[in-house]
Amino acid sequence: MTVGILGLGLIGGSLARAYALEGHRVLCSVRNENMLAFAMLAGAVDAPLTPENMGECDLILLAIYPDGSASWLEQNAQYIRKDALVIDCCGVKREICQRCFPVANRYGFTFIGGHPMAGTQFSGFKYSRANLFEGAPMVLVPDRFDDMDLLDRAKKALEPCHFGSFSVTTAAEHDRMIAFTSQMPHIVSNAYIKSPTARSHKGFSAGSYKDLTRVAWLNAPMWAELFLENKDNTLYELDTLIESLQQYRQAIANNDEAALVTLLEDGKRCKEEVDG
Numbered sequence: 258m259t260v261g262i263l264g265l266g267l268i269g270g271s272l273a274r275a276y277a278l279e280g281h282r283v284l285c286s287v288r289n290e291n292m293l294a295f296a297m298l299a300g301a302v303d304a305p306l307t308p309e310n311m312g313e314c315d316l317i318l319l320a321i322y323p324d325g326s327a328s329w330l331e332q333n334a335q336y337i338r339k340d341a342l343v344i345d346c347c348g349v350k351r352e353i354c355q356r357c358f359p360v361a362n363r364y365g366f367t368f369i370g371g372h373p374m375a376g377t378q379f380s381g382f383k384y385s386r387a388n389l390f391e392g393a394p395m396v397l398v399p400d401r402f403d404d405m406d407l408l409d410r411a412k413k414a415l416e417p418c419h420f421g422s423f424s425v426t427t428a429a430e431h432d433r434m435i436a437f438t439s440q441m442p443h444i445v446s447n448a449y450i451k452s453p454t455a456r457s458h459k460g461f462s463a464g465s466y467k468d469l470t471r472v473a474w475l476n477a478p479m480w481a482e483l484f485l486e487n488k489d490n491t492l493y494e495l496d497t498l499i500e501s502l503q504q505y506r507q508a509i510a511n512n513d514e515a516a517l518v519t520l521l522e523d524g525k526r527c528k529e530e531v532d533g
Contacts, residue, residue: 261285261314261316261317262302263285264287265292265382267377268373268389269385270382272346274301275417276417277301278417281417283306284302284306284313285393286329287368292382293305295382311337312336312338319343323348323483327353333366334360334366340459341367342366342367343413345368347372348435348439348479349483349486350372350398357375367410369399369411370398370431371396372398373418373437391418392420395420395422395424396425398431408423432487433490436494437490440484445498446469446472448469471515
């Protein structure tokens with residue numbers, strides 16, 4: 258299989274390594290020519306992805322920011338052959354699906370929205386690895402939900418990544434859920450570490466501190482774009498959290514131990530209910 262990949266960051270680089278490791282031909286489009294040369298030297302990429310060889314791709318994976326991925330597809334759709342499969346790997350789905358489904362229909366190839374639920378707090382090709390997606394969930398957003406052959410085709414095309422499970426949903430439901438499971442943890446972590454006390458935490462912190470602050474180390478331009486493209490859902494989750502935090506603050510300020518115990522017990526019960 259010949260695989261075209263847009264982007265060589267953590268996700269794009271890990272995709273390239275995964276497909277190259279299993280013997281597939283990998284072509285890549287990236288702005289930084291030095292990065293492309295390094296990836297080729299590392300054996301993750303065989304050659305640049307260009308309009309001239311794009312028609313050779315059986316699968317194209319879009320792994321840069323949502324707007325950039327959609328714009329690239331709009332500009333290069335004419336070079337993609339009709340039996341090719343295109344899957345994006347962006348963190349929000351509504352805008353990219355709204356833009357890419359019509360492009361695919363117009364030019365005759367197949368597009369599916371996708372979101373690999375894997376990553377680290379680090380970004381860039383140097384942190385990429387072939388097993389990043391192993392056992393991880395993969396979310397798929399197809400244009401039609403009654404085409405089982407299409408879903409099977411997507412799963413087969415993604416086999417070199419060794420995802421642990423696949424979920425199928427709509428773009429709207431994906432963005433609603435991802436605001437809670439992904440975007441909010443990054444906001445909370447990033448805001449929490451801004452406490453002046455953080456500068457003197459060494460020797461006083463353990464697992465809870467590390468767990469909460471891990472994703473404060475983020476790619477700011479990428480996450481800013483994701484937050485704004487999912488503004489309605491992100492604001493809902495932020496407002497919900499702020500309301501809850503105000504309840505904890507009020508109980509502590511009023512020395513209301515009973516109310517505080519109730520809040521803490523409610524949170525513990527919620528964790529047990531949602532995660533078992």
